[in-house]
Amino acid sequence: MLQIPLWKRIVIWALCLAAFLFALPNAFYDRVETHNDASEAVAASAIAPTPEQTAALGMWPDYLPSSLVNLGLDLRGGAHLLAEVQLADVYADRIDALWPQMRDALRDARDEVGGIRRTQSEPGVLAIQISNAAGLERAVAIARTLAQPVTTLTGAGQSDLDISGAGDTVTIQLSEAERSATDLRTMQQTLEIIRRRIDEVGTREPTIQRQGDDRVLIEVPGIGSAEELKSLIGTTAQLTFNTVLNRTTDPDTPVEAGQALYPSESEPGTYYLVQTTPVVSGEDLTDAQPAFDQSNNPAVNFRFNGAGGRVFGDYTARNIGRPFAIVLDDQVISAPVINSAIPGGSGIITGNFTVEESTELAVLLRSGALPAELSFLEERTIGPELGQDSIDAGRMASLVAMAAVVVFMVLCYGWFGVMANVALAVNVLGILALLSVIGATLTLPGIAGIVLTMGMAVDANVLIYERVREELRAGRNPVRALDEGxxxxxxxxxxxxxxxxxxxxxxxxxxxxxxxxxxxxxxxGIITSMFTSIFVTRSLVATWYAWRRPKTITV
Structure with missing residues (x-):
């Protein structure tokens, strides 16, 4: 086992060198971070870098890795929010939007149902009273024509509305399957909107994730305060549907009054010249869902409210064959071509979409404003000074732990302990390198994990050396004892x-x-410690033994 092939030794030490190179930027954190920020700014800009950007780019060589371990909220400082999404508001809005359609449909059957009026009911329930109780069955049948199938897999085959009638009143509310689907869409939309708004200010590695059924955890390192973060989340993104005048790759295309040149989000380097006055705005859009067209290709279904539907229907009838731009925050997220008039406020957007792209476009179409109110249950601001204190404390804990382990291994195993300590250093470098490469976020508990890994890493070496001791006591020669150990x-x-x-x-x-x-x-840490204890330590011992050729060894 001590006879390690040359190719295997080359692979082992090449991985150790790679771990050193990828961990190295973290030793010059501020310089590399400044370099990375300037590099991203230059890549996103179409103009030549400024002198300040050029100086920042020179702070770290381009031929070396520049990935860093992202520091979490407790290390960098920032703001923490826990928000509750008021899902019940979405149910109520959906039902309120249904009333005009139901009213118009029942008016066409006035001879059978008589007069109609909406009566008082709890939020999320539409109660419609008719003057002719004998026409209740007809009114319920009309209401059921407005129902749509639930678009999720778990709700396949079910209707989105629960419709019932009693006496002279028709009652309509969302079905349980539709409520579950609405919850999923609302949370997905909320997360996407929050992420887009936070990304606009260039924050590093925010944590935005769903917690439970109706809560969102938001942690943004480097932001000033929780109030600033709440203000940022509360801003309204602008979604509009605009007339396309031209499509170009020239960012300097002349723009006249009443026009704007917007970049395409999905087609880098492409710009759309559009009329600034929108045909309809995102406020008129009531829903957008991923779907499939008649050819079973991914598409997006959308629906406007009554006023928006009439305007959009008239516009599409006059502009068949021409594209229109869907603009979100001054970026064109899609520019589909109008294939036919879209009356009634409902239509479908087709194109060369994948399923993922159609789902993303549907989310973006719904991202004009937060779909429901956020109630902030918990807010906390962590200052950068406290974050620096945490870094210093974590660094000290790591150094003390490593020093204790190093001293213990040298005192217990002598020269073999020194080789184990070299493997331990490689292990720490490997952890930092992998955290940098995958873009993981390091927090105080993460530092605790690294400290724990140090002890576990030498634990494997302790097992090996104790086995070697047993073999030596049994009278094995050095090569056999090391091999068996x-x-x-x-x-x-x-x-x-x-x-x-x-x-x-x-x-x-x-x-x-x-x-x-x-x-x-x-x-x-477990993965790297297994690598270092099984391969690096063995390679060190084999190299040492081949060099010294001792007649006896003492572990």
Missing amino acids: FQKALSAIVDANVTTLLTAVIMFAFGSGSVRGFAVTLGI
């Missing part, structure tokens, strides 16, 4: 690390926030 300890090392890795996977799958941060660093 590594072989017999392997199963115990793998068993211990695999069970701990499974624990880390479970914590990541079912945990959130700081628990996930701990699970990520623990899991990565």
Whole structure:
């Protein structure tokens, strides 16, 4: 086992060198961060870099890796919010939007149902009273013509409305399947809107995730205060449908009064010249869902309210064959061609979409404004000074832990302990390198995971060396003792690390926030510690033995 092929040694030390290179930028964090910010700004700009950007780009060589470990909220400072989405408001809005359609449909059957009026009911319920109770069955049948199938897999085959009649009153509300589908869409839309608004200000690695059925966790490192974050989330994105005048790749295309040149979000380098006065705005859009067209290709169904539907129907009838631009925050997210008139306020957008693209477009179409009010249940501001204190404390804890481990290994195992400490250093570099490459966020619990990994990393070496001691006491020669020590300890090392890795996977799958941060660093640390204990330590021992050729060894 000590006879390691040359190619395998090259692979092992190449991985160690890669770990060093990818971990290196974290030793010059501020310089590399400044370089990365300037690089992103230059890449996003169509003009030459400014002198300040050029100086920032020179702060780190382009031929070296520049990925950094992202610092979490507790290390960088920033704002933390826990918000509750008022899903019941969405139900009420959907039912309120249904009343004009129901009123118009019942008016056409006035001879059978008589007069109609909306009566008082709880939010999310539409109660319509008719003057001719004998026409109740007819009124219920008319109401059912407005129902649509639920568009989710779990609600397949079910209607989106529960319709019933009693006495002289028709009652309409969303079905349970539609409420579940609406909850999913609303939460998805809320997350997308919040993410887009926060990304606009260039914050680094925000955490925006759903918690439970109706809550959203928002953590943004580097932002001034929770109030500033709430103000940012509360702003309204502008969604409009505009007439397309021209499509070009020239960002300097002349623009006349009443026109604007907007970049395409899906086609980099493409610009659309549009009329600034919108045909309809996002306020008139009531829903947009991914769907499939008649050829079973991914598409997007959309629906306007009554006023928006009439305007859009007249516009499409006059502009068949021409594109129209869907503009969100001064960017064209799509520019479909009008194939036919779209009366009634409902239509379909087709194109060369994938299923993912049609789903994303549907979410973006619904992203004009937050779909429901957010109630902030928890808000917290962490200052940068406290974050720096956390970094210093974490660094000190790591150094103390490493120093204790290093001293222990040298005192207990002598020269073999030194080789174990070299493998431990490689292990820490490997953790930092992997965290940098995958863009993971390091938090205080994550630092705890790294400290714990240090102890687990040398634990594997302890198992190996104790096995070697047993073989030496049994009278084995040095080569046989080392060989047997590594072989017999392997199963115990793998068993211990695999069970701990499974624990880390479970914590990541079912945990959130700081628990996930701990699970990520623990899991990565287990992988790197297995590599260093099984391969790096063995390679070091084999190299040392081939060089010294001792007659006896003392572990």
